[in-house]
Amino acid sequence: MTAISFEGVSQKYMTQSGETVALSGIEFGIEPGEIVALVGPSGCGKSTILSLIAGLLTPTRGTIRVLGQRVERPSAACGYMFQQDCLLPWRTIRENILIGHEITGDRSPQKRERTLLLLERMGLSDTADQYPHQLSGGMRQRVALVRTLASDPQIVLLDEPFSALDYQIKLQLEDLVVRTLREHGLTGVLVTHDLGEAIAMCDRVFVMGKNPGTIKRELVVPDDVRALSPLEARESAEFHSLFRVIWGDLQNEY
Amino acid sequence: MNTNFWTRGAKTPDHGQFLKKKRLTGLGVFLTQAAIFVLFIGLWEIGARQGFVNAFIFSQPSKVWAQGLTMLADGQLLYHTGITVTETLIGFLLGTAAGTLVAVLIWASPFLARVLDPYIVIFNSMPKVALGPIFLVAFGQGYLSIIMMALAVSVVITTIVVYTAFRDVDANMIRLVRTFGGSTWQVFQKVVFPAALPTILSTLKVNVGLAWIGVIVGEFLVAQSGLGYLIIYGFQVFNLTLVMLALFVILIVSTAMYHLVAYFEKRTLKWRD
Numbered sequence: 001m002t003a004i005s006f007e008g009v010s011q012k013y014m015t016q017s018g019e020t021v022a023l024s025g026i027e028f029g030i031e032p033g034e035i036v037a038l039v040g041p042s043g044c045g046k047s048t049i050l051s052l053i054a055g056l057l058t059p060t061r062g063t064i065r066v067l068g069q070r071v072e073r074p075s076a077a078c079g080y081m082f083q084q085d086c087l088l089p090w091r092t093i094r095e096n097i098l099i100g101h102e103i104t105g106d107r108s109p110q111k112r113e114r115t116l117l118l119l120e121r122m123g124l125s126d127t128a129d130q131y132p133h134q135l136s137g138g139m140r141q142r143v144a145l146v147r148t149l150a151s152d153p154q155i156v157l158l159d160e161p162f163s164a165l166d167y168q169i170k171l172q173l174e175d176l177v178v179r180t181l182r183e184h185g186l187t188g189v190l191v192t193h194d195l196g197e198a199i200a201m202c203d204r205v206f207v208m209g210k211n212p213g214t215i216k217r218e219l220v221v222p223d224d225v226r227a228l229s230p231l232e233a234r235e236s237a238e239f240h241s242l243f244r245v246i247w248g249d250l251q252n253e254y
Numbered sequence: 255m256n257t258n259f260w261t262r263g264a265k266t267p268d269h270g271q272f273l274k275k276k277r278l279t280g281l282g283v284f285l286t287q288a289a290i291f292v293l294f295i296g297l298w299e300i301g302a303r304q305g306f307v308n309a310f311i312f313s314q315p316s317k318v319w320a321q322g323l324t325m326l327a328d329g330q331l332l333y334h335t336g337i338t339v340t341e342t343l344i345g346f347l348l349g350t351a352a353g354t355l356v357a358v359l360i361w362a363s364p365f366l367a368r369v370l371d372p373y374i375v376i377f378n379s380m381p382k383v384a385l386g387p388i389f390l391v392a393f394g395q396g397y398l399s400i401i402m403m404a405l406a407v408s409v410v411i412t413t414i415v416v417y418t419a420f421r422d423v424d425a426n427m428i429r430l431v432r433t434f435g436g437s438t439w440q441v442f443q444k445v446v447f448p449a450a451l452p453t454i455l456s457t458l459k460v461n462v463g464l465a466w467i468g469v470i471v472g473e474f475l476v477a478q479s480g481l482g483y484l485i486i487y488g489f490q491v492f493n494l495t496l497v498m499l500a501l502f503v504i505l506i507v508s509t510a511m512y513h514l515v516a517y518f519e520k521r522t523l524k525w526r527d
Contacts (some may be wrong), residue, residue: 080430103436
């Protein structure tokens, strides 16, 4: 079964002055366990695709299926990571990572235990009773990752989750996220402006164009680059040739 | 380490110097504040005795003090203060609660927000105390009119400020709750309300002041009891000492209330520090 499929999806935004076509004729399928990147210029509808998968938006036309089910509303099958960590400042780290359980009404002690264990494995167990502002940016984004994984999603949507971080922390987190997704066999969709990040972390890269938003090209990252960690991948020769291809595609867009 | 009164708690000699300087500045501020107060009261008292301040119009501190002691002894002062404080508290709590409730309703229903918008604007720009006579006719010559006045003064501004705070909540935090499949009520409960709580609490401080305005004006109009009544009564019988006394009591009690609310605010927002 395909993890995520888009069939003839179009999305229009209406305003007083007329309509804007954000996405037009989007078709793709993502297999379970795959990590796919969406890259492209601002306004090409990358984030709109994430919102559609998450069920936050309803497409104007076409069908979106997640795990074979037509998407109608947000569900716990999709976890979402934002550009900002979006930790709630008035809650402790423990309360922050358990918010998904609170909302879905699943307060079983086993899930709670598992989530706290996840926090421990990220090396953050001693921050459980602290407040977000007491943590560094990298730590906060790791907490956000725990929060996302806590509700047992099968699909993780990553909306530029590393763009606000220092370069070094960003590389570490890319590594951590890829390892975590692979380990749990999760499907990932990453929206990013960083082409290097897209190639280093993902199995496939969709290059998008704008006005209207379409998928212009789909690139498969070679197996030997994929086998490397994001940090090592950046050093390989294939990485650079792939980078140049995408770079060339995007030159025409900006 | 060798520390004295000014450098107590110092970690290093330089830290001690820092602490000492900070404490001396703090003391200087306090002493200056006290000096201004003493000078003001002193000049007033001396001026009244020497005749360059008209004691008949402005009274004088010693007379106000004596009047205060007399009224404290016969229980009148506590009686009137108690009434005014009770009215203020009720008006303040009702105004804040009603204002917040309306804000919640118009947050939950954008349609209602648009419908009510012109009415809120009109009612906000209107001087609420002008409604005094209508309140008196509608709610009677008593406490109810006074409390309604306090409520009217604070309710609209509370709605506006709290609603704005609700709308300013980070859209991503709302998306976060939505991605977990949260309902509108959960969005409100988990994110919007806690995020707006600092604003709600700081409107409490404003509302204490507004409730005082409403209550004093109400007591002017109803003129039966309370500190506002003492002011009006004192003015009518030309006992300005009574007016000054009532003013001083209002100053003290309203300041105390403000600090109480500020303390409550600080305690509720512990996560900030």
